[in-house]
Amino acid sequence: MATQQELDELQDKLDLLIISYLDLFDKYQASRAEISRALTDGFLNLAQANFNAPNRGRYGQDMYDNRMQALRGVRIAVDENDVTAYTLKDLTVPEVTNLEKADPEAPSNVEGSDLELEKEKSFSTPSVKLDDSEAVLTLANSKSDPLRWFGILRPMALGTAQKNFTQSLPPIMELISTLGDIDYHEKRIRAVRQEVRGMRKQLGINVDDGPLEESVDIPELDKLSIGKDGTGDEGLGDNRSEGKRRQEEGVDDQKGPVEIENTIKS
Amino acid sequence: MAAPSSYKDRNFLAVIGDEDTVTGLLLAGIGHVTTGANATRNFLVVDPKTEIDKIETAFDEMTSRKDIGILLVNQHVAERIRYKIDMYTAAFPAVLEIPSKDHPYDPEKDSVLKRVKKLFGE
Numbered sequence: 326m327a328t329q330q331e332l333d334e335l336q337d338k339l340d341l342l343i344i345s346y347l348d349l350f351d352k353y354q355a356s357r358a359e360i361s362r363a364l365t366d367g368f369l370n371l372a373q374a375n376f377n378a379p380n381r382g383r384y385g386q387d388m389y390d391n392r393m394q395a396l397r398g399v400r401i402a403v404d405e406n407d408v409t410a411y412t413l414k415d416l417t418v419p420e421v422t423n424l425e426k427a428d429p430e431a432p433s434n435v436e437g438s439d440l441e442l443e444k445e446k447s448f449s450t451p452s453v454k455l456d457d458s459e460a461v462l463t464l465a466n467s468k469s470d471p472l473r474w475f476g477i478l479r480p481m482a483l484g485t486a487q488k489n490f491t492q493s494l495p496p497i498m499e500l501i502s503t504l505g506d507i508d509y510h511e512k513r514i515r516a517v518r519q520e521v522r523g524m525r526k527q528l529g530i531n532v533d534d535g536p537l538e539e540s541v542d543i544p545e546l547d548k549l550s551i552g553k554d555g556t557g558d559e560g561l562g563d564n565r566s567e568g569k570r571r572q573e574e575g576v577d578d579q580k581g582p583v584e585i586e587n588t589i590k591s
Numbered sequence: 592m593a594a595p596s597s598y599k600d601r602n603f604l605a606v607i608g609d610e611d612t613v614t615g616l617l618l619a620g621i622g623h624v625t626t627g628a629n630a631t632r633n634f635l636v637v638d639p640k641t642e643i644d645k646i647e648t649a650f651d652e653m654t655s656r657k658d659i660g661i662l663l664v665n666q667h668v669a670e671r672i673r674y675k676i677d678m679y680t681a682a683f684p685a686v687l688e689i690p691s692k693d694h695p696y697d698p699e700k701d702s703v704l705k706r707v708k709k710l711f712g713e
Contacts, residue, residue, distance in 0.1 A: 391630075395622060401598040486618060
């Protein structure tokens with residue numbers, strides 16, 4: 326049998342989860358803003374470059390090099406909670422890829438755990454991630470620089486646009502990583518809410534204070550308000566009397582939402 | 592926990608978007624054309640005349656590739672294949688909607704915002 330103390334602890338846990346969920350959401354919005362800013366600058370500079378293009382050309386798909394090879398890519402790591410972290414990866418350095426491929430096959434346990442530790446470090450500390458991204462952002466491989474597709478006499482703005490678009494990549498990685506974390510927190514919140522609900526039932530607390538419901542909608546309240554068995558609690562008293570009052574007044578719109586509710590449930 | 596084999600070879604970013612978005616992201620160095628007989632690209636330039644079938648095919652192709660980790664789609668292009676995007680549930684590649692030049696980011700169409708609202712009962 327659950328105790329009130331256990332319920333309080335569980336509710337504290339739920340509060341903490343919600344706080345970190347909202348923090349993540351804030352981070353998500355910050356990344357969104359950063360991406361929008363970088364892309365907007367990029368589009369502006371690209372437009373400027375097109376405006377200044379010699380022979381009224383346009384820097385677009387007609388000038389892409391069909392032998393292009395990716396310079397920047399993504400490194401994916403999944404932790405024990407199934408939360409995925411995405412970081413920017415320099416694809417021009419093959420050694421890094423070889424090392425990484427060797428990681429899971431490392432025969433020695435000690436070596437393996439060291440590598441895992443390193444992975445965890447880079448996974449949990451954002452400073453490492455940032456350093457890594459910065460290094461990737463400034464990779465200097467002029468031979469395969471996509472700017473060269475567009476000729477030698479290209480406007481300065483095209484180079485600036487390239488910088489802007491490159492700067493949009495780290496927040497994109499961050500945003501997608503945050504999305505994974507948001508998913509994880511969402512699942513946890515739903516699970517803990519379920520537990521809290523179960524515990525409240527056990528303790529005979531039926532007061533529904535809103536946020537524990539998946540969604541607080543009018544049909545749900547209406548359904549409760551026309552309950553005939555009279556069970557329930559004080560919190561619902563107003564709704565019930567409201568329902569009765571409406572019935573007395575001959576308002577027949579109660580069935581609508583209930584029917585909709587039933588069809589949704591079925 | 593996802594098996595490392597399902598993501599360790601996913602090195603590339605892919606993009607489906609308008610010409611400026613694709614040009615910009617290719618300038619950033621994400622463009623890749625595979626070598627060999629069946630050369631495939633990791634990008635698709637979409638204009639208003641591009642048929643939805645073509646966008647859908649590209650979306651299916653890119654999401655089924657084993658070397659793509661992230662697929663970026665312009666939000667206005669995603670709107671054209673919304674049901675496909677909504678139905679997509681695989682863990683990899685991750686699909687992200689990004690703004691374009693003519694269509695700034697619209698929070699109303701953001702699935703994450705919708706989910707947050709639902710979670711808190713709004």
